[in-house]
Amino acid sequence: MFRLLLSLSLLVLLTSGVRAQTAQQCATMEMDSLLRARHPELGTLNDFERALQRKMVEIKKQMASGRVGLATVITIPVVIHVVHNGEAVGSGRNISRAQVQAQLTTLNEDFRRKAGTRGFNDNPLGADIEIEFCPAIVNPQGQSMAEPGIDRYNGNRANWNRNDIEGILKPSSYWNPDKYYNIWVVDLNDAVAGGGQLLGYAQFPSQSNLPGIPSEGPASTDGVVIDYRSFGNVEKGTFPTMRDTYNLGRTLSHETGHWFGLRHIWGDANCGDDFCADTPPQASESRGCPVGRVSCGSTNMVQNYMDYSNDACMNIFTLNQKDRIRAVMALSPRRVSLLSSNVCGTLVAVRPVSNFRADNQQVLLGGQIKFNDLSDGFPTSWSWTFEGGTPSTSTEQNPVVTYTQPGKFKVTLVTSNAIGQSDPVTRTxxxxxxxxxxxxxxxxxxxxxxxxxxxGGTGYVAGQNSRRSKAVSEFFANKLGYTNLAGASLKFGVAKAARGASTESVVTVTVWNGRGFQGGPGAVLGEKDVPLRTILDDVANNRPTTVTFDKNVPVSGLGFHVGVTFPYATGDTIAVFTTKNGESLAATSWRQNQQGNWLRYADSLGLNVAHNIVANVGQKPSVQIAASSLFISPGETVTLNARGAGIYNWVGTGLNTTLGPQVLASPTQTTSYTVTGSGLDLCSTTAVVTINVRAGTVTANTPLAEQALQVTPNPSDGQMMVLFSGPQRGTLTLGVRNLTGVELSRQNHQKTADLFQQTLDIKTAPPGVYFIEVRIGEQVFRRRIVKQ
Incomplete structure (x- = not known):
């Protein structure tokens, strides 16, 4: 949901699957296509719809009977973090108090459908959302604010990109999202790679059970980001920094809609579903103010705040959108807690009232739980008691507790301030x-x-395609806090070897942490090459491809991704099975576009699916196995290493021994080797690896391609040494290719000795996976590398 004014370079991104639009208002779907969220495992479409409809029916019954669970008019406390670069107040990025007040006034007009303002409409579907926004008058320490609702923050830089906003700015400046609606007003001039202008984005509400949105996002990033040139309303003052077209404050109205759980009106797909029955379907976003536009068999509601129309065109939220927002305010924990925040009212010094919430109430043996203080009255000290936990007591505000014995345990909190001590709150x-x-x-x-x-192209969504997607992944929330990932099973629906392609093609199964932008894949935690021939055989026999990693992958009790990176240089084609569209709405499927950006399917394609990927997790280790090479010539020696256990036994032909963590094998034909571990408490006691033997004459100790070409260090920062050994002599070409097969650099050298070595510098290339390629005579050697 970015409101984007796109340059020509961003229009190019459209062709590669990025859902950026000309003069786009919002990037929440795309930005949210990137947030370090921890999503719980959610149910099917019917499960979501039942939960949502139950809550909506409940709210409507309460309204009809006069027993409304929520106040008729809800007040949301707001803090606006004005992020500047040292400018004087009222100059440039350090926008004036009047500009902030003009924006808050507009936000209230739009959400209250106020007569006599641009936020009014007489459409029978139009709704007064009955939500108002008040500027906070006290900061998190309970001190009165010099400028109500405004936190001026010197970021010591001019422009911000998305990753730095999420990873640096927000975590260092956010106020408790259980007490404040955080809005960051920043210079987003550098937020879009390759140029173009982003207007804003939002984080969806956590644990709302609403269909079509992720279930949870971190507290440290919860809120809305708006470019300072689209924050305010020029009809309510003179604000020279504001841009044309998007200068009436509707960027914040739009992004606040997302913050409340609303989707784009076109459902982010051609005639897609925004899960609100009274918003007519439409083929795509609107531009300008095309009143009367018809698509998908109906007249489009181009005036809706969740479209991409110009600011002057927008003026309606619908009754069903109101229902969805009110359901969020009844269900989503951080949104609900805002109702009891007293940071907008008259400050009265009282003793605190203790309250708290755990980030999870169910944990595995040895797991950790974070407790969040929600107490009123601005406590200055905290006294926690954790039955069955370590530590058993704590004076931290938001402690983390480890539980090492099974059972059900109570938690008690007492808080204090200068006025006095709260009554204890105990939850058994x-x-x-x-x-x-x-x-x-x-x-x-x-x-x-x-x-x-x-x-709109060729190929497969969850595989190689004409848009040259680099990878796909499936997000696992890991709500029970598993620490180890031993392996995975992936069900491929397509596997084709290119005509004349090498029989040694491999596909890389990859594990990423879930700390990328808005919960997308972040750092690579582990990788495993799988021979294409294995996948071909599995697809032919309708079975999943099972992967055991070389060592236990540490997922550290946090969310993680498992997926596949696609090499385009080989010409092979693979694709992973997904569910049918609409069978899964947990927004767990992601793909990496050609530019390297990770996007959720739901946000960028309007597809609600999950990949057919199963992760093998545990609190205990598993036996793992690694081979020095997956392809050898007959009779060559390969080294097999086992990890995870204390005692190892091996089975297979051509072994030099059957005991110990490391053995040597010299098979003359393709052979599978099994290792069984014992001596420790394990999740899985066995692991298998298949060594593929090339056709040919049996030889001894012929240099392997993997042994001939070495790159060190790997991974690296881009500065590395390439070593190539072998009897070959003559002209040698040293090249670097990305995963799409595009050659980034090429060097020509002469190899005059058995060992060739050459320094290589790709520091200017973006982080990712690349191939080092050595060509000499008719032979080609490749080595996959990771640039961090």
Missing amino acids: EYIEVLNQGLCNTVKNFDGTPTVLREV
């Missing part, structure tokens, strides 16, 4: 510690195996 059997499921398989897939074709 609040935390449940499970002694089962310490070894488990987790998945999001629950539906019909489907191969999705790329719309």
Whole structure:
């Protein structure tokens, strides 16, 4: 949901699958396509719809009977973080108090459908959302604010990109989102790679159970980001920094809609679903103010705040959008807690009233739980007691507790300030510690195996395609806090070897942490090459491809991604099965576009699916196996290493021994080797690796391609040494290619000795996976590298 004014370079991104639009108002779907969220495992479409409809029916019954659970008019406390670069107040990025007040006035007009303002409409579908926004008068320490609702923050830089906003700015400047609606007003001039202008984006509400949005985002990033040139309203003052067209304050109205759980009116797909029945379907976003525009068999509601129309065109939220917002205010924990925040009212010094919430109430043995203080009255000290926990007591405001014994345990909190001490709050059997499921398989897939074709191009959504997607991934929330990932199973729906392609093609299964932008894939935690021939055989026999990683991948109790990176240089084609569109709405499927940006399918394609990927997780280790090479010539020696256990036994032909963590094998034909571990408490005691033997004459100790070409260090920062050994002599070409097969650099050298070595510098290339390629005579050697 970015409101983007796109330059020509961003228009190019459209062709590669980025849902950026000309003069786009919002990037929440795209930006939210990137947030370090931890999404719980959600149910099917029917589960979501039932939960949502139950809550909406409940709210409507309460309204009809006069027993309304929520106040008729809800007040939301707001803090606007004005992020500047040292400018004087009222100059440039350090916008004036009048500009802030003009924006808040506009926000209230739009959400209250106020007569006599641009926010009014007489459409029978139009709704007074009955939500008002008040500037906070006290800061998190309970001190009165010199400028109500305004936190001026010197970011010591002019412009901000998305990653730095999420990873640096927000975590260092946010105020408790249980007490404040955080709005960051920044210079987004550098927020879009390749040029173009981003107007804003939002984070969806956590644990709302609404269909079509992720379930949880971190507290440290919760809120809305708006470019300072689109914050305010020129009809309510003279604000020379504001741009044309988007200068009436509707960027914040739009992004606040997302913050309340509303989707784009076109459902981010051609005639897509925004989960509000009274917003007519439309083919795409609107531009300008095309009143009367017809698509998808109906007249489009181009005036809706959740479209991309000009600011002057927007003036309606609908009754169903109101229902969805009110359901969020009844269900989403951080939104609900805002109702009891007293930071807008008259400050009265009182003793605190204790309150708290745990980030999870169910944990595995040995798992950790973070407790969040929600107490009123601005306490200055905290006294926690954790039955069954370590530590058993704490004076921190938001402690983290480890539970090492099974059972159900109570938690008590007492808070104090200068006025006095609160009454204790005790919740019995609040935390449940499970002694089962310490070894488990987790998945999001629950539906019909489907191969999705790329719309408007060729190839596959979850595979190689004409848009040259670099990778796909499936997000696992890891709500029970598993620490180890031993392996995974991936069900491929398509596997084709290119004509004349090498029989040694591999596909890389990759694990990322979930700390990328808005919960997308972040750093690579582990990788495993899988021979294409294995996937071909698995697809032919309708079975999943099972992967055991070389060592236990540490997921550290946090969310993670498992997926596939696609090499385009080989010409092979693979695609992963997904559910049918609409069978899964947890927004867990992601793909990386050609520019390297990670986007959710739901946000960028309007597809609600999950990949058929199963992760093998545990609190205990598993036996792992690694081979020095997956392809050898007959009779060559390969080294096999086992990890995870104390004692190892090996089975397979051509072994030099059957005991120990490391053995040597010299098979003369393709052979599978099994290692069984013992001596420790394990999740999985066995692991298998297949060594593929090339056709040919049996030889001994022929240099392997993998041994001939070495790159060190790997991973690296881009500065590395390439070593190539072998008897070959003559002209040698040293090149670097990205995953799409594009050559980034090429050097020509002469190899005059057995060992060739050359320094290589790709520091200017973006982080990612690349191939080092050495060509000499008719032979080609490749080595995959990771630039951090």
